[in-house]
Amino acid sequence: MIDAVVTAAGLALVLFGLFVFFSAVLGLYRLHYVLDRMHAAAVGDALGIFCILAGLILLHGWSLAAAKTLLIILFLWLTSPVASHLIAEMEVETVPDIRRECEVEER
Amino acid sequence: MSNGPEKQDWRTRLVSWVDGDREPKDQSLFVMEQRHRRRFLPTEEEHERREKTRLHRFFNWYPVAAVFIALTLVTVLLGTVLQMPLFGQESNPINNEVAEHYLEHGEEDTGSSNAVTAMILSYRGFDTLGESCVLFLAVTSVMMLLLKDGEDEDGKLARRSAREADQEEHGDIILKRTAWVLTPFIFLFAIYVLLNGETSPGGGFSGGTILGAGLILFSSAFGQRNVRVIMDRKTYSFIRTFGLMLYALLYGAYIFFGANGLPNYLAGMALLIDLAVGLVVACTIYGFYALFSTGEI
Numbered sequence: 001m002i003d004a005v006v007t008a009a010g011l012a013l014v015l016f017g018l019f020v021f022f023s024a025v026l027g028l029y030r031l032h033y034v035l036d037r038m039h040a041a042a043v044g045d046a047l048g049i050f051c052i053l054a055g056l057i058l059l060h061g062w063s064l065a066a067a068k069t070l071l072i073i074l075f076l077w078l079t080s081p082v083a084s085h086l087i088a089e090m091e092v093e094t095v096p097d098i099r100r101e102c103e104v105e106e107r
Numbered sequence: 108m109s110n111g112p113e114k115q116d117w118r119t120r121l122v123s124w125v126d127g128d129r130e131p132k133d134q135s136l137f138v139m140e141q142r143h144r145r146r147f148l149p150t151e152e153e154h155e156r157r158e159k160t161r162l163h164r165f166f167n168w169y170p171v172a173a174v175f176i177a178l179t180l181v182t183v184l185l186g187t188v189l190q191m192p193l194f195g196q197e198s199n200p201i202n203n204e205v206a207e208h209y210l211e212h213g214e215e216d217t218g219s220s221n222a223v224t225a226m227i228l229s230y231r232g233f234d235t236l237g238e239s240c241v242l243f244l245a246v247t248s249v250m251m252l253l254l255k256d257g258e259d260e261d262g263k264l265a266r267r268s269a270r271e272a273d274q275e276e277h278g279d280i281i282l283k284r285t286a287w288v289l290t291p292f293i294f295l296f297a298i299y300v301l302l303n304g305e306t307s308p309g310g311g312f313s314g315g316t317i318l319g320a321g322l323i324l325f326s327s328a329f330g331q332r333n334v335r336v337i338m339d340r341k342t343y344s345f346i347r348t349f350g351l352m353l354y355a356l357l358y359g360a361y362i363f364f365g366a367n368g369l370p371n372y373l374a375g376m377a378l379l380i381d382l383a384v385g386l387v388v389a390c391t392i393y394g395f396y397a398l399f400s401t402g403e404i
Contacts, residue, residue, distance in 0.1 A: 082285045089279065
């Protein structure tokens, strides 16, 4: 019984992660501005990766490989937002009229 | 010397010779006409015109030469393709026992349980040595092109280092924190992949890439000055050369002692060769980043 529930949850997570990645790729192709596209890509990097890897952990069962997968999630969640942040900062640095287009937080 | 009015008596001729001639004599005129004409350097316009005609000639012949070379190359390559064995035949050289031998006897032949490592580092080690040499040469040529000399004008250097310090001061706090947390783990993982290539997926190339990427992350977060604390240009060159020399020496020794059916005396050799390849690859990647971003190492 509990096995069936875990498998179903894993499948659901993987499918949802695939859907998230699909929307991220769609956004990458449909959106044209840097920050919009960054937003779309960040969704896939954070939520999509987490859902797919968590689903794989559930489907595979607890093992050393699952622990390594958790480490991969941790690494990606640490690095992907930083990359997005740097891209956004570069956009703010290089576009002169950015403050007329959107709000920029001053630091 | 012509006859006629010049035929004076020898005394007047001697006097005129001693005094020096006001006017050139016939002989000297004759000699001057026989002489080669002096060629002066062409003027600017003339030079330009000559260069232009030369360029015109070159560009007239360029398509012809290009078509000729391309056709020759196509002929040679197509001829080579025609000589190749047909696809899917049983007697093709791909269907021989080499692959099976690699898979079955790889462990006892080379002492590494990872078949890929056994192949690229032992059976086909010269190939990998060539690849390492290519990486080494690539970094060397990029250094020749882009490396800034230390003996520059002082003002320029001082201004540049001030700008660098400015950049470091404005460095992003988020990036700095993340790099501060992640860099040790990246280096740890790189060493793990490097040293574990003998028994598991990994090895010199992937481990070296991770090591170089960690170095790039560190230097982009904290500035190259802090990387230079542990690795200045001399150390960098030493590590690079050391890796390649270690590989060449070890593989040469391996060819003489371990291969050719002799017992394998160098069981841990794949580990050291992995390390050497990793050093070369890491130096290559970090060197490209450092040279293309600031021109210094």
